[in-house]
Amino acid sequence: MAAGSSDLIRIGTRGSRLALAQAHEVRDRLARAHGLSEADFEIVVMSTAGDRIQDRPLSEVGGKGLFTREIEDALLTNRIDLAVHSAKDVATILPDGLVLSAFLPREDVRDVFVGRAARRLADLPHGAVVGSASLRRQAQVKRLRPDLKLVIFRGNVQTRLAKLEAGEVDGTLLALAGLNRLGLAEVATEILDTADFPPAPGQGAIAVESRAGDARTAALVAPIHHAETGTALTAERAFLATLDGSCRTPIAAHVRLDGAGRLDFRGLILTPDGATVFETREEGPAAEAEAIGRRAGESLLAEAGPDFFAGWAAGAIRPI
Numbered sequence: 671m672a673a674g675s676s677d678l679i680r681i682g683t684r685g686s687r688l689a690l691a692q693a694h695e696v697r698d699r700l701a702r703a704h705g706l707s708e709a710d711f712e713i714v715v716m717s718t719a720g721d722r723i724q725d726r727p728l729s730e731v732g733g734k735g736l737f738t739r740e741i742e743d744a745l746l747t748n749r750i751d752l753a754v755h756s757a758k759d760v761a762t763i764l765p766d767g768l769v770l771s772a773f774l775p776r777e778d779v780r781d782v783f784v785g786r787a788a789r790r791l792a793d794l795p796h797g798a799v800v801g802s803a804s805l806r807r808q809a810q811v812k813r814l815r816p817d818l819k820l821v822i823f824r825g826n827v828q829t830r831l832a833k834l835e836a837g838e839v840d841g842t843l844l845a846l847a848g849l850n851r852l853g854l855a856e857v858a859t860e861i862l863d864t865a866d867f868p869p870a871p872g873q874g875a876i877a878v879e880s881r882a883g884d885a886r887t888a889a890l891v892a893p894i895h896h897a898e899t900g901t902a903l904t905a906e907r908a909f910l911a912t913l914d915g916s917c918r919t920p921i922a923a924h925v926r927l928d929g930a931g932r933l934d935f936r937g938l939i940l941t942p943d944g945a946t947v948f949e950t951r952e953e954g955p956a957a958e959a960e961a962i963g964r965r966a967g968e969s970l971l972a973e974a975g976p977d978f979f980a981g982w983a984a985g986a987i988r989p990i
């Protein structure tokens with residue numbers, strides 16, 4: 671590619687260390703796939719509402735695209751060519767004119783416990799304090815340990831680890847994928863099994879977003895797209911979309927592919943106190959990923975009944 675700055679491939683990202691690590695991974699894979707060098711790319715760092723609002727739980731701040739909107743605006747106004755996101759931060763409905771054009775091979779989907787008072791979640795003393803900003807993780811912890819006190823714990827991975835170190839909480843939960851990408855996996859004191867801690871839809875995957883009509887960027891990212899991750903994410907995102915993806919509902923989903931064209935889907939919704947859980951499993955051809963995810967969502971909606979979600983609207987069930 672010519673060295674003229676007009677030819678630079680502009681990659682939009684948030685500025686956290688994790689976001690930058692993800693943007694660099696996309697850049698490096700693109701460079702390898704096309705015989706390009708770092709000098710052919712520009713990393714454009716942007717701040718999102720999710721980065722600026724630190725004092726409230728994400729579920730209260732609400733709104734779709736909390737970590738993506740400003741970056742999507744930059745795509746739509748042609749200030750960047752592609753955006754790199756944690757797939758789990760990307761809303762199920764994208765702004766008109768944008769598409770998810772590639773997914774990188776998925777990292778480990780599991781959550782980890784980082785404990786100070788104990789190495790294992792089960793060994794925390796009665797009434798210990800666990801910090802998490804995620805309603806899903808809060809509900810899953812409450813389900814196993816109703817005695818624990820859950821507090822809102824915002825900030826990027828480093829900030830949360832510093833708060834833990836400072837003694838603000840006795841333990842916290844993080845995505846192993848993020849720790850791996852930061853080279854910080856050794857801070858985990860327990861890797862949580864997906865049986866008890868199924869991940870958020872999309873956890874561990876990096877998504878590339880671009881303009882729908884942008885053939886140049888589509889061709890650029892095609893070689894770095896990982897088809898299996900795309901299939902898993904298609905099912906998990908269809909599930910989330912069917913359930914409305916309200917950030918106020920703890921939702922978990924995990925797709926496994928057997929490598930022979932079959933897909934195994936597990937999806938759950940919980941009440942925030944973890945006392946009630948609805949779970950579904952679906953199995954089918956990987957080629958029907960979207961329909962399987964939707965079917966799983968519909969079956970949970972039917973099982974949980976309208977009151978499950980109506981309770982939220984009416985405030986009958988409160989976020990912890």
Ligand SMILES: NCc1[nH]cc(CCC(=O)O)c1CC(=O)O
Binds near residue numbers: 759846872875
């Ligand atoms: N906005 C939070 C967020 N979005 C993606 C990740 C981790 C990386 C991933 O799931 O791919 C994290 C941090 C965490 O959950 O610990």
